[in-house]
Amino acid sequence: MSQMILFLLLNATLQTIYMVVAASFIAVCLGLPLGVILYITRRGNLLAQPLVHHLLAAIVNVTRSIPFIILMIAVIPITRFLVGSSIGTAAAIVPLSFAALPFVARIVDNALLEVDTGLIEAAEAMGATSWQTIIHVLLPEAFANIVNGITLTIINLIGYSAMAGAVGGGGLGDMAVRYGYQRFNSSVMLMTIVMMVILVQAIQFFGDKIAKRVSHNKLS
């Protein structure tokens, strides 16, 4: 019995990790360029396009303010189209990615805003193209802040994934609801919580480590 529970716990943990990693990956792949575009199109920046900026900013803000539970339902048609089904671990990745994407975009935008404009000016004076300035100056200088922000996003995704799990996505949230809540098995409930705490701690630990390694702003 307890061996089976352990097996289920391991399985649920792997499902959670799968959902979170996949959604984070997708969110970063799409959110990073979106954040860069948000930044460079801002008035007075490298490729100022105020109209594009305000449109994108509005989309990002609206998506960000939709509660995850509603977003999950709202994107069901897209999920069906992309995955072929609206339930299951793979299907949960779609709303999770949608939830994290605008977060990542804002994080990247904010991290770029923190970069000293003197550096952009220096790059321009060196004859850099806008692309070179983004790749060689802006992103590397903002990298530590971007890593910190992404760490936070991944941790948020663990929470969201539990919600997605509760409606058929599998993972630790699903297990907590099915065994812990519906069958009043508090030890299973506790185990899933401990597992989540361990995941969050591990992500924070590695996120901090990476951010520290790439940051040379403070004397270590």
Added chain:
Amino acid sequence: MQKQHEETMIALTGLSKQYDGLTALDSIHLQVKKAEIFGIIGKSGAGKSTLIRCVNLLEKPSQGTVIVNQQSLTTLSRHALRAARRKMGMIFQHFNLLSCRTVYDNIALPLEFCNMSKKAIAHAINPLIELTGLSDKKSNYPNELSGGQKQRVAIARALACKPTVLLSDEATSALDPETTHLILQLLKNIRDTLNLTILLITHEMSVIKACCDKVGILDKGKLVEQNEVGEFFAHPNTPIAKNFIVSSLPQTLPAAIADHVLVDERLNTHPVLRLWFFGDAATQPIVGQLINQFKLRINILQAQVESIKKHIMGILIVAVDGDKTQVTASIAYLKQLGIQVEVLGYVPNDIIPFA
């Protein structure tokens, strides 16, 4: 004729810049010759940064032309402008180094922009690291360097593409006097070894004195005066020029005396005079004349004489004792010689006794 034309590295003609309504630069005419160090001095907000940023078109002039190395920049395509900028180095007050790159990689940055190979980059920047004295700091990050070292890195980076012109926007304003001196020495050294033309801006007269060949004064967007540095100190024309020169010399009395100086003349006090010399006036034996001709007794409280490119300038603060009409006559005489005279106040006999 042809040769003279070749020697002009930077030529600004009728350069103006307006920021919606505000005139930051007003019809600037300026020429900088090859291997010359041209300093622009002005107060905060005078338009210095705007001016230097117009030279590499970081700021687009509203009117006028910018010709650098015989190429008119205002008409260039974006691509051609980038190529032109690579031949102009620029250094800044706050260094603008990338915090995530080592000294070596910071200096390599402009060459990476040119898509140079790693080997070619090493070949190009190792001599610069030598030149700027950074050999033992190659793999350090900027946060591990002092201000002076950071500016050296910025200088090496500015020189990486072998520019013909260096633009310096208050490069020493964030540094202490000693480091400033070393950085200015380095700039002079670079000018000599690389035949580089330098346009620098500053708000400090000491920077002009230390390293410039020519100087221009920028006041409220206008270039009100420009001259060869020695001539400038000898014959400043505008009041603002005189003010800049005056403020670069010590002008206050020693504290022990200053505390006792009275505004009005009273019994048993002596007038305290401040004399400014520029140019020829500085070579007159005036102290002797005051003593012999006007029968005054002189007590020197503060004196400083400087020579800039064979021109002498100085300040003298004296307390004088003598007949009142003689004192008045002597002041008139000094003014006639071209010396600026100011009565700072009156000092009581018991502070400065004339025996």
